[in-house]
Amino acid sequence: MADEKKFIALTDDDAGVRASLERTIRKHFKDTEIFQFSNTVEIKRYLLNNPQKLDLLILDIHFGLGETGLDILPDIKKYAPTLPVILLSAMEKTYGQAVTDSAGEYIIDFMSKPVTETELVIKVKKALNSKDDNTKKLKQLQSENTLLTEILSSEDEKGAGRLFEDEVKTKLQTMTKIFLGAPYEPKSNIVINGQEIDAIAFTNVPLPFAIMVFETKYFPNAKVYGSINEPMKIVVNGIEKVSTKRRNLFEQSENQFKQVSKRMEKILKEEGYPKHEEVYRPFIQSFIVFTDSTDISEIKTSNANKYTKICKLKDLTPDFFIKTAFAMPKRQVEEIVKKIVLQKLF
Numbered sequence: 001m002a003d004e005k006k007f008i009a010l011t012d013d014d015a016g017v018r019a020s021l022e023r024t025i026r027k028h029f030k031d032t033e034i035f036q037f038s039n040t041v042e043i044k045r046y047l048l049n050n051p052q053k054l055d056l057l058i059l060d061i062h063f064g065l066g067e068t069g070l071d072i073l074p075d076i077k078k079y080a081p082t083l084p085v086i087l088l089s090a091m092e093k094t095y096g097q098a099v100t101d102s103a104g105e106y107i108i109d110f111m112s113k114p115v116t117e118t119e120l121v122i123k124v125k126k127a128l129n130s131k132d133d134n135t136k137k138l139k140q141l142q143s144e145n146t147l148l149t150e151i152l153s154s155e156d157e158k159g160a161g162r163l164f165e166d167e168v169k170t171k172l173q174t175m176t177k178i179f180l181g182a183p184y185e186p187k188s189n190i191v192i193n194g195q196e197i198d199a200i201a202f203t204n205v206p207l208p209f210a211i212m213v214f215e216t217k218y219f220p221n222a223k224v225y226g227s228i229n230e231p232m233k234i235v236v237n238g239i240e241k242v243s244t245k246r247r248n249l250f251e252q253s254e255n256q257f258k259q260v261s262k263r264m265e266k267i268l269k270e271e272g273y274p275k276h277e278e279v280y281r282p283f284i285q286s287f288i289v290f291t292d293s294t295d296i297s298e299i300k301t302s303n304a305n306k307y308t309k310i311c312k313l314k315d316l317t318p319d320f321f322i323k324t325a326f327a328m329p330k331r332q333v334e335e336i337v338k339k340i341v342l343q344k345l346f
Helices: 015-028 040-049 073-079 092-102 117-153 160-173 249-270 318-326 335-344
Strands: 006-011 032-037 056-060 085-089 109-112 199-202 210-217 223-227 230-236 283-290 308-312
Touching: 006 015, 006 040, 015 032, 015 117, 032 040, 040 073, 056 117, 085 092, 085 117, 109 117, 160 199, 160 210, 199 335, 210 249, 249 283, 249 308, 249 335
Parallel strands: 006 032, 006 056, 056 085, 085 109, 210 283, 283 308
Antiparallel strands: 199 210, 223 230
């Protein structure tokens, strides 16, 4: 355990229990500051205002009337997600199953009253060590995520993510025979789940009318794992560089598809093209574009919807778009409909 000062909270409606716990903790943990709370409202308020302050919370379950310690575990997780919690109760038979269900997700340990000195010291040491380890891992992960975010999202002209987006758009703009004019840049970016739609384009005649949605992903010299049923994992030189909790690409793409589709249907309905007239409902094809150096061979696409495709920059060719467009149901859409959507979608 690190030598720095530790902050521990004791929450119990019995002042005698709190005092006894504090005496034992101070006896064995010299550089420690103890906070006492008599009810769930007090501890929730404290954590809301001081989410990073505590190193350990020892929390009683039963407080007479009102909510229990078990009831507030989701709130504690929300306010202070890395805070170790040890539940405390004299009613193990009553709450045993609920405590077991909370283990791992919300609590790190459990103690039955009356607590022996040996048990208390061992479990407090275990919890504080766990907090130290989690803090180190979190700092490392935050550092890696910060670096990757800077790469992906930098507005600086030299930012790698911005350069790749520009590279994609430049390539699209050369395909004047495929797109209606050029890839359409919306008046304002549409952001869904933190992801921007980078480019939108209408296919030109005689291709079936479609909107192309591009979401560029800059992971140079990396290997990407995952599927529609699990978050993406990005690995560079054998080291995972972002959290496995990152939302998966197919889910992002599908959410974009639904969002844009709803906007288009609303616009066309307002202009006198009823939703049930399917001939006036454009398709939206979503592409997730990676750098040519990114290994995407192990991304599982079997469960992705048919309107989502992954590809590399080198794949974006006229032939690629023609085959993609003709693989979709063919529809002839009036030019006025294209103009309406272009002018009013954003």
